Amino acid sequence: MAAPTVKVAxxxxxxxxxxxxxxxxxxxxxxxxxxxxxxxxxxxQTDKEYYRKPLAQLTEEETYERELRKTQVIKAAPATKTCxxxxxPVISKFTNMMMKxxxxxxxxxxxxxxxxxxxxxxxxxxxxxxxxxxxxxERNPYTIFHQALKNCEPVIGLVPILxxxxxxxxxxxxxDRRRRxxxxxxxxxxxxxxxxxxxxxxxxxxQELLEAFYNRGPVIKRKHDMHKMAEANRALAHxxxx
Amino acid sequence: MAAPCVSCGAAASYRLFLAGRVSxxxxxxxxxxxxxxxxxxxxxxxxRLKHSPAVTTKxxxxxxxxxxxxxxxxxxxxxxxxxxxxxxxxxxxxxxxTFTQEDIDRAITYLFPSGLFxxxxxxxxxxxxxxxxxxxxxxxxxxxxxxxxxFYTGKQSYYSLMHEAYGKxxxxxxxxxxxxxKGLFSEKPKTKxxxxxxxxxxxxxxxxxxxxxxxxxxxxxxxLLERLxxxxxxAAEEEFVGRFRRTVTVQSKKHLIEPLQYDEQGMAFSxxxxxxxxxxxxxxxxxxxxxxxxxxxxxxxxNGVDYLLYFPVTQDREQLMxxxxxxDRLGKxxxxxxxxxxxxxxxxxxxxxxxxRALCSFITEDEVEWMRQAGLLTTDPRVRxxxxxxxxGARRKFTWKKR
Numbered sequence: 181m182a183a184p185t186v187k188v189a190x191x192x193x194x195x196x197x198x199x200x201x202x203x204x205x206x207x208x209x210x211x212x213x214x215x216x217x218x219x220x221x222x223x224x225q226t227d228k229e230y231y232r233k234p235l236a237q238l239t240e241e242e243t244y245e246r247e248l249r250k251t252q253v254i255k256a257a258p259a260t261k262t263c264x265x266x267x268x269p270v271i272s273k274f275t276n277m278m279m280k281x282x283x284x285x286x287x288x289x290x291x292x293x294x295x296x297x298x299x300x301x302x303x304x305x306x307x308x309x310x311x312x313x314x315x316x317x318e319r320n321p322y323t324i325f326h327q328a329l330k331n332c333e334p335v336i337g338l339v340p341i342l343x344x345x346x347x348x349x350x351x352x353x354x355x356d357r358r359r360r361x362x363x364x365x366x367x368x369x370x371x372x373x374x375x376x377x378x379x380x381x382x383x384x385x386x387q388e389l390l391e392a393f394y395n396r397g398p399v400i401k402r403k404h405d406m407h408k409m410a411e412a413n414r415a416l417a418h419x420x421x422x
Numbered sequence: 423m424a425a426p427c428v429s430c431g432a433a434a435s436y437r438l439f440l441a442g443r444v445s446x447x448x449x450x451x452x453x454x455x456x457x458x459x460x461x462x463x464x465x466x467x468x469x470r471l472k473h474s475p476a477v478t479t480k481x482x483x484x485x486x487x488x489x490x491x492x493x494x495x496x497x498x499x500x501x502x503x504x505x506x507x508x509x510x511x512x513x514x515x516x517x518x519x520t521f522t523q524e525d526i527d528r529a530i531t532y533l534f535p536s537g538l539f540x541x542x543x544x545x546x547x548x549x550x551x552x553x554x555x556x557x558x559x560x561x562x563x564x565x566x567x568x569x570x571x572x573f574y575t576g577k578q579s580y581y582s583l584m585h586e587a588y589g590k591x592x593x594x595x596x597x598x599x600x601x602x603x604k605g606l607f608s609e610k611p612k613t614k615x616x617x618x619x620x621x622x623x624x625x626x627x628x629x630x631x632x633x634x635x636x637x638x639x640x641x642x643x644x645x646l647l648e649r650l651x652x653x654x655x656x657a658a659e660e661e662f663v664g665r666f667r668r669t670v671t672v673q674s675k676k677h678l679i680e681p682l683q684y685d686e687q688g689m690a691f692s693x694x695x696x697x698x699x700x701x702x703x704x705x706x707x708x709x710x711x712x713x714x715x716x717x718x719x720x721x722x723x724x725n726g727v728d729y730l731l732y733f734p735v736t737q738d739r740e741q742l743m744x745x746x747x748x749x750d751r752l753g754k755x756x757x758x759x760x761x762x763x764x765x766x767x768x769x770x771x772x773x774x775x776x777x778x779r780a781l782c783s784f785i786t787e788d789e790v791e792w793m794r795q796a797g798l799l800t801t802d803p804r805v806r807x808x809x810x811x812x813x814x815g816a817r818r819k820f821t822w823k824k825r
Binding site: 216217224225226228231244247248249251253254255256257260261262263284285288 | 617670671672735736737740741743744747748767770771775791792794795796797798800801802803804805
């Protein structure tokens with residue numbers, strides 16, 4: 181019973197079981213960002229397989245987790261989430277970042293056109309290549325997309341820190357989500373700004389994705405520039421206090 | 423153990439203050455500490471606090487001192503409450519002996535209808551114990567000597583409680599040692615249901631002890647209770663621990679599932695319609711009512727139009743499909759629904775909710791719980807935030823100009 185006891189010990193300090201903790205109220209301070217959901221609401225779990233798993237196969241921790249979720253209030257699933265196998269959280273996030281002015285329809289169609297363009301290009305290469313090369317050519321646009329973004333992720337970043345009246349660019353390790361965000365942001369900025377006038381976004385984006393997949397291209401160069409700057413400023417690393 | 427919760431001091435005056443609290447100037451340090459504390463705080467809300475200028479007023483000495491009520495005053499209030507309860511029962515034509523608090527609430531809402539939005543500002547009639555805050559009697563005698571031996575710790579009830587709990591732990595361990603010495607000790611693992619009860623929270627403990635506690639005190643207390651509950655206890659110790667546990671409600675029980683209805687051909691169907699508001703689907707300003715038929719081929723008709731024509735956007739159609747796909751019943755049901763209000767995405771969300779609720783009649787209780795945990799049965803409370811005066815939109819401020 182060690183695991184549940186530990187969980188319970190952790191549970192009370194955080195969001196308690198079925199208990200509404202009053203939001204932090206401090207005198208002289210006004211809460212600026214709030215949510216329509218109270219703090220006790222948990223995020224929904226839309227994965228079908230999670231529920232279909234037979235009870236006999238669950239570990240003790242998972243059984244405890246299940247029991248706990250039965251007592252919690254759950255938020256409504258957002259309009260972009262389904263239990264479909266075709267849904268990809270990375271693609272959804274990228275689509276949202278490409279979106280302008282709330283035009284999700286346009287962003288999503290651009291995304292599908294991009295993936296189609298990637299697939300077409302790879303198939304052309306496949307049909308034009310010899311038998312040995314055909315084995316090395318990747319045709320699944322989703323794997324290309326994921327791999328390209330992974331290749332673009334920087335490992336270390338720079339943060340301006342104020343010391344002695346001057347701002348110094350200090351190298352700092354980045355969290356996973358920050359890295360993913362930077363990779364996507366660089367990719368989108370690159371495609372928006374550095375393309376010839378009449379070239380459409382899907383075409384340019386597919387081109388950049390393929391180049392990033394093979395570790396060449398401007399986005400990879402930008403990542404390397406960031407790494408070089410961090411290497412150059414490594415003397416300032418001790419300015420970081422966290 | 424806890425000090426009797428009675429008002430103190432014969433010399434204290436009991437002025438009732440309806441005005442708001444006076445705020446003082448706070449140091450910068452408090453704000454920084456609070457902001458730092460919030461960085462590590464709850465993960466589901468992003469709190470960004472801004473410092474509002476503190477209001478300094480003339481120090482109102484009388485307002486500073488907390489209102490305190492004498493024993494006689496509280497007793498008089500209780501007598502008046504009981505007499506008033508009987509009068510109220512007479513007025514409503516009910517039996518004064520069996521007049522409960524719910525009856526009082528109903529009678530007050532009937533006799534004093536209030537249009538105020540804030541529920542706490544409406545007229546109430548409750549027992550004085552609930553209205554007047556609990557206070558402590560004077561803790562020392564005529565000679566100035568305190569009654570409780572732990573008075574000078576500052577938190578006598580808390581420390582005496584800790585003392586008692588630790589005493590019990592030692593007692594149980596002593597008993598275990600004796601059994602082990604005799605050789606009668608058996609290592610029985612303790613079985614306790616993981617969820618079903620929880621420790622009481624800090625606010626509840628403070629209310630119980632009528633004392634302010636810090637987070638570390640509370641943590642220490644819970645650790646001690648956990649230690650005690652992990653040992654083999656007998657009935658008295660179990661009862662002691664049980665005093666600090668509260669039951670936890672299981673959320674799925676709150677849902678009411680309508681039974682299936684059958685139409686002329688004998689086919690089962692279920693509606694997301696009805697008088698109770700939670701049977702329909704709602705999202706922002708869109709309202710939907712759906713009728714799901716038991717035997718069908720996956721046809722969905724919305725306001726007399728096929729779903730492919732009504733929702734040309736893929737995302738909306740995916741939302742309609744979501745409840746069926748989740749339950750692996752994609753081509754097995756027919757849906758006829760009506761929807762009004764909102765935009766295309768909110769109409770899709772409203773229909774999704776109505777369909778999910780209607781499907782509850784066709785499936786097992788476990789599957790209903792799965793749907794609830796997937797977020798299909800919750801009404802989305804997010805609505806459009808109003809525009810505020812002095813700002814351009816709900817959040818956007820006007821362009822800041824230096825001069």
